[in-house]
Amino acid sequence: MTNAGMPPAQRLALRKTSAGVVASAVLALTLAFSGTASADELDDRKAAIENEQHKVQETYEYLDAESSRKVAELAVYQQQLPGAQQALADAEGRVSAAAGKVSALTDRVALAQETRSTISAQIEKDQAAIKDTQQVIGQIAAQAYKSGGVPSSFSLMLGADGADSLTDSMGLAEQVLRGQNATMQQLSQQSATNVNSEARLAAVEEEISTLKGQAEEALKAEQQARDAAAAEKAKVDTLIEQTAAANAALEARKPAIQAQLASLETAKAQATADIAERQRRLLEEARKAEEARVAEENRRAAEEAARNNRPAPVPGVASTKPTNPSAFGLSLPVKAPISSGFGWRATPAGTIDFFGTGGYLHSGIDFAPGCGAPVYAPASGEVWRADQGQADGMIGTGNRVVLNHGVIGNSALATNYYHLTKFVVSPGQWVDAGQLIGYVGTTGNSTGCHxxxxxxLNGELVDPMGLL
Known part of the structure; x- marks a missing residue:
């Protein structure tokens, strides 16, 4: 949530560059939350971006609100892209399968129709042959009845030269009729078989046609799903392209931003060096005072020994042993849990590493009790600074207070409080432990009240958790 722990160069630079990327961020949000998406989908997408933004803020704390949202959007959309690509591939696979099924059913319908046409033609042919055979049989019967024999045309058909007697002629007629009847019987049986086959094929064709219709409906639905998946992927591609373009614009300004970073980093170092120099003088004064105290004790001890005719005692030596930092007895400055700790932060994937070192040191800890929460002195001390950070170039700190807690043993301690909505103390003022010094705010380069x-400690920024 905080930005103060980052060198102020980065904080100020990114605040200046954020205006250039806000348009892309707003456009990306407009596209992401428009269209036919359901309310639940919009809520899920918004929650994902906010969750990612929280992660970015915790890791890359010098980003202001607009810049951190842009980075969060890019991360979310990049995470969505594989899913959109897979959904499109799955939809295209289903469309291909459905189209293959429709094609196979279409081929089956065509084959059934072709077979039915062949059978229908055979039925017509058989019916014609039956009709011709019936006609022949009728003619033979009629002629045989009228003339008492087989007409000469039928004798030729049977390969006979004629009959020498009526008996021969009648026998020949009977033979012809039997042959014609056998032929007609075969044709009738074949015709009945063909009719049954045609009926069965008609039923099969109807069933296949029904399945084909269902498959075509399924294909239409899959095509719609594919089109929707393609539209979603195109939207994600567009969002990534826009946010990546904003990132590229930021990358193009990297040299100028780095120059600003160097300038403000110098201011940050100078501010810490100022505290370090003050602490050095305090430690030197404390050392001299301790040496003077020990010297005075040695002198008195020697005088006492001389008066009592005792051997001179071994002179005492001022202690140089490091003091345990917990001796300062710091308490929490606010009543709230720690929201962000002290330590090295890796540069988030997909963002610009302005330092080129892969991360940075978050030089303090953050509390987020809400705007206006009171801030108390964790130990007694003198107010060294109560300003807006501008006196030494620390613009990103906003309203700040610096307390000097003096020297205990061989250690000197100072504490810094940034982003206050206001402070209620003045430089040179003495405050007691637990005394109100200001209120939590979001001044300076800050993304929210904290x-x-x-x-x-002795001129070095250290983890506050080692002193609390």
């Missing part, structure tokens, strides 16, 4: 709390 307190950035730092501890400077």
């Amino acid at each position: 307190l950035h709390f730092e501890t400077v």
Whole structure:
């Protein structure tokens, strides 16, 4: 949530560059939350972006609100792209399968229709042959009845030269009729078989046609699903292209931003060096005071030994043993859990590494109790600074307070409080432990109300958790 722990160069630079990417971020959000998406889908997508933004803010704290949202959107859309690609591939696979099924059923219908046409033609042919055979039989019977024999035309058909007697003629007629009857019987049986086959084929054809209709409906539905998947992927592609273009614009400004970073990093280092120099002087004064105290004790001990005729005692030596930092007895400056800790932060994937080092050090800890929450002095001390951070170039800190908690043993401690909505103390003022010094805010380069709390021990920024 905080930005103060980052070198102010990055904070100020990215605040300046965020205006250039806001348009892309807003456009991306407009596209992402428009169209025919359901309310639940919009809520899920918005929640994903907000969750990703929270991660980005925790990791890359010098980004302001607009820039962190842009980075979060890019991360979310890049995460959505594989799913959109897979959904499109799956839809295209289903369309292909459905089209193959329709094609196979179409071929089966065509084959059934072709077979039925062949059988129908055979039935017509058989019916014609039956009709001709019936006609021949009728003619033979009529002629045989009238003339008492087989007409000469039928004798020739049977390969006979004629009959020498009526008996021969009648026998020949009977033979012809039997042959014609056998032929007609075969034709009738074949015709009945063909009719049954045609009926069965008609039923099969109707069933296949029904399946084909269903398959065509399924194909239409799959094509619609594919088109929807393609549209979603195109939307994700567009969003990625827009956010990537904004990222590229930021990358193009990298040299200028790095120059600003260097300038403000110098200001950050100078501010810490100022505290370090003050602490060095305090430690030197404390060392001299301790040496003077020990020297005075040695002198008195020697005088006492001389008066009592005792051997001179071994002179004492001022202690140089490091003091345990917990000796300062710091308490929490606000009543809230820690929202972000002290330590190295890796540069998030897909974002610009302005330092080229892969990350940065978050030099304090953050509390997020809400806007206006009171901030208390964790230990007694002198107010060294109560300003807006501009005196030494620390613009990104917003309203700040710096407390000097003095020297204990061989350690000097100062504490910093950034992004206050306001402070209620003045430089040079002495405050007691637990005394109100200001209120939590979001001034300076901050993405939300919080307190950035730092501890400077003997000129070095250290993890406050080691002193609390």
